[in-house]
Amino acid sequence: MSHLVDLAKLAQIDRLIRRRATGSHDDLAEMLDISSSTLFKHIAYLKEELDASVIYDNDMLSYKYSRTPKFHLGFE
Numbered sequence: 001m002s003h004l005v006d007l008a009k010l011a012q013i014d015r016l017i018r019r020r021a022t023g024s025h026d027d028l029a030e031m032l033d034i035s036s037s038t039l040f041k042h043i044a045y046l047k048e049e050l051d052a053s054v055i056y057d058n059d060m061l062s063y064k065y066s067r068t069p070k071f072h073l074g075f076e
Contacts, residue, residue, distance in 0.1 A: 013032070
């Protein structure tokens with residue numbers, strides 16, 4: 001997988017997390033047309049490399065940021 005594709009997927013994940021519209025892990029993987037293991041790698045990258053405070057909210061059934069990240073992936 002190329003870095004541009006990874007960046008595009010990370011931007012999609014970031015956008016959905018900011019909207020709190022990811023659904024469950026399996027839902028998000030299906031939305032992005034990637035495997036669960038690839039999604040776990042992307043979430044780990046956000047947490048470890050970009051210091052994003054990604055958590056899963058069981059009440060909302062969605063991933064969210066526990067604090068606003070200092071980055072923005074994608075275009076505005």
